[in-house]
Amino acid sequence: MGMGVGATSSVWVQRRVKLWMKSHTPPEVAVRAARRGTEVAGRTAGEVRTAFAEGRQAMHQREAELRHQVDLHQKQPPPL
Numbered sequence: 592m593g594m595g596v597g598a599t600s601s602v603w604v605q606r607r608v609k610l611w612m613k614s615h616t617p618p619e620v621a622v623r624a625a626r627r628g629t630e631v632a633g634r635t636a637g638e639v640r641t642a643f644a645e646g647r648q649a650m651h652q653r654e655a656e657l658r659h660q661v662d663l664h665q666k667q668p669p670p671l
Contacts, residue, residue, distance in 0.1 A: 613619065
C-alpha cells in the first residue's frame with residue numbers, strides 16, 4: 592500500500608509541476624500580464640469617470656450655494 596501511495600503521489604506532483612511550469616513560460620506570463628493590465632486600465636478609467644462626475648456635481652452644488660448667498664446679500668438694503 593505504501594508503494595502505491597508513493598507512486599500515485601509522485602505522478603500527481605509531476606503533473607502539478609509540469610502545469611505550474613507551463614503556466615510560467617514567457618508567453619503565458621505575457622498573456623496574464625496583458626490581461627491584468629487591461630483589467631486595471633478599465634477599472635481606473637471607470638474610477639476617473641466617477642471622480643469627475645462627483646467633482647462636477649459638487650462644483651454645481653457649491654455654485655448654487657454661492658449664488659444663493661449673493662442673491663441674499665443683494666436683497667438686503669444698504670447700510671445707512
